Amino acid sequence: MKRNDGRKPEDLRELEIEAGVLENATGSARVRMGKTIAVAGVYGPREMFPRRLQKNSQATIQLRYTMAPFSTDERVRPGRSRRSQEISMVAGNALEAAVFTEDFPKATIDIFVDIIQADAGTRTAAINAASVALADAGVPMKDLVCSVAVGKIDGTYVVDLAGKEEDASACDLPIAYMPSMDKLTLLQMDGNITKEDIKKLLELARKACLKINKAQREALKKRWLS
Amino acid sequence: MGELLKKERDFTIPGDKLVESMEYLPGRNCFRDGDGIYAKKLGLVHISGRVLSVIALNGIYMPQRDDMIIGEVTDIQSNGWVVDIGAPYQAYLPLSGVRGYLDPAKNDMSKVYDVGDMIYGKIKMVSSTQSVHISMFDRMCRKFSGGRILNVNPAKVPRIIGKSGSMIDMIKRKTGCRIIVGQNGIVWLEGETHETENFVIDVIETIQKKSHIEGLTNEIEKMLDKRGVKNEKE
Numbered sequence: 001m002k003r004n005d006g007r008k009p010e011d012l013r014e015l016e017i018e019a020g021v022l023e024n025a026t027g028s029a030r031v032r033m034g035k036t037i038a039v040a041g042v043y044g045p046r047e048m049f050p051r052r053l054q055k056n057s058q059a060t061i062q063l064r065y066t067m068a069p070f071s072t073d074e075r076v077r078p079g080r081s082r083r084s085q086e087i088s089m090v091a092g093n094a095l096e097a098a099v100f101t102e103d104f105p106k107a108t109i110d111i112f113v114d115i116i117q118a119d120a121g122t123r124t125a126a127i128n129a130a131s132v133a134l135a136d137a138g139v140p141m142k143d144l145v146c147s148v149a150v151g152k153i154d155g156t157y158v159v160d161l162a163g164k165e166e167d168a169s170a171c172d173l174p175i176a177y178m179p180s181m182d183k184l185t186l187l188q189m190d191g192n193i194t195k196e197d198i199k200k201l202l203e204l205a206r207k208a209c210l211k212i213n214k215a216q217r218e219a220l221k222k223r224w225l226s
Numbered sequence: 227m228g229e230l231l232k233k234e235r236d237f238t239i240p241g242d243k244l245v246e247s248m249e250y251l252p253g254r255n256c257f258r259d260g261d262g263i264y265a266k267k268l269g270l271v272h273i274s275g276r277v278l279s280v281i282a283l284n285g286i287y288m289p290q291r292d293d294m295i296i297g298e299v300t301d302i303q304s305n306g307w308v309v310d311i312g313a314p315y316q317a318y319l320p321l322s323g324v325r326g327y328l329d330p331a332k333n334d335m336s337k338v339y340d341v342g343d344m345i346y347g348k349i350k351m352v353s354s355t356q357s358v359h360i361s362m363f364d365r366m367c368r369k370f371s372g373g374r375i376l377n378v379n380p381a382k383v384p385r386i387i388g389k390s391g392s393m394i395d396m397i398k399r400k401t402g403c404r405i406i407v408g409q410n411g412i413v414w415l416e417g418e419t420h421e422t423e424n425f426v427i428d429v430i431e432t433i434q435k436k437s438h439i440e441g442l443t444n445e446i447e448k449m450l451d452k453r454g455v456k457n458e459k460e
């Protein structure tokens with residue numbers, strides 16, 4: 001099967017990662033997956049306000065995901081929406097699993113992810129960008145988190161759904177994965193599929209994540225060793 | 227003994243496996259998971275005997291006891307000062323940490339340290355609840371008047387200071403600039419002219435950028451000497 005953009009089913013979109021793009025952030029990264037662009041900035045660990053939300057034995061991770069008003073064909077209303085709140089929460093949790101939060105009791109690590117251009121897979125791009133930004137900021141982590149969406153279109157398993165594919169797919173399964181720990185930190189699903197499908201899709205996603213991990217490492221290496 | 231997967235000074239990214247063996251011990255910025263030792267931070271591997279550690283390339287300052295730090299007074303309270311030291315926790319300088327007797331009811335505390343003053347102090351205590359106390363009893367401790375403040379990456383402070391102060395001493399000697407480097411990544415400097423200060427800032431920024439290079443002291447020495455010659459011609 002050939003896809004709309006000429007990719008093979010197991011191929012990722014064109015992937016481009018750059019670390020250290022924001023001057024004032026502790027760490028930052030820009031990720032481009034095809035036509036989806038995410039920019040992430042990490043601030044902190046820093047003091048958390050309001051004080052009553054501080055956790056006594058660990059740091060809090062606050063991730064804010066926003067879509068730029070001009071990111072899609074139809075204008076996105078600026079500010080928080082039901083959708084952006086959900087994605088902020090799941091992406092934050094996916095990253096929190098990798099961070100040594102106990103190293104910074106009472107503090108907060110603020111991550112801001114902005115989607116500059118959207119063409120499906122924004123949450124996966126957001127997680128990829130935020131994970132590189134966290135490593136760039138020198139936050140202690142168990143592993144880099146890489147994320148990709150997999151799905152099933154007309155009986156074929158496809159990786160990294162783009163644009164119209166997402167609407168055409170019978171199911172959409174975004175995952176976040178820590179390669180060297182071999183652990184999943186995010187698993188969401190849209191649509192209907194069988195248990196066997198999930199097993200096969202996860203295996204496919206795992207392989208795709210290893211490719212993303214390689215690109216993330218290259219980006220960090222380029223930023224710090226040149 | 228298990229085989230090391232990384233060499234000394236190899237670049238690491240969080241999650242990189244350094245060794246799969248119980249013979250080695252995880253040091254700074256490393257952790258153990260099962261039999262393996264993994265890197266916790268982005269940095270360079272450092273091996274000393276059986277201990278594997280990672281020298282971080284970036285990160286914020288975490289206060290530790292006996293660190294000499296530079297901070298800004300941000301608030302005056304009934305019996306002490308609140309100091310911003312660039313850490314995730316605010317530091318507190320109690321009256322008991324200041325020389326001499328001071329009665330907050332009778333004396334104006336802002337005459338001692340006012341909001342906005344930069345001070346050079348020593349961390350006296352970091353409690354388990356992350357409350358940080360400073361004291362000004364150390365010989366070098368003082369309030370700065372004049373000079374300039376420069377923020378650097380706290381992870382690069384050891385590089386700026388050099389082995390037992392070799393790098394910073396060389397800069398001081400060759401430029402005649404007075405420099406104090408706080409462990410928290412805040413640098414105070416005062417030179418004879420603005421040009422000297424600007425030059426020293428350039429030098430410190432070069433050290434930060436090239437900190438991963440070996441033999442950096444020689445390179446910086448050349449940079450300093452080059453300027454010295456230029457000055458004589460003028």
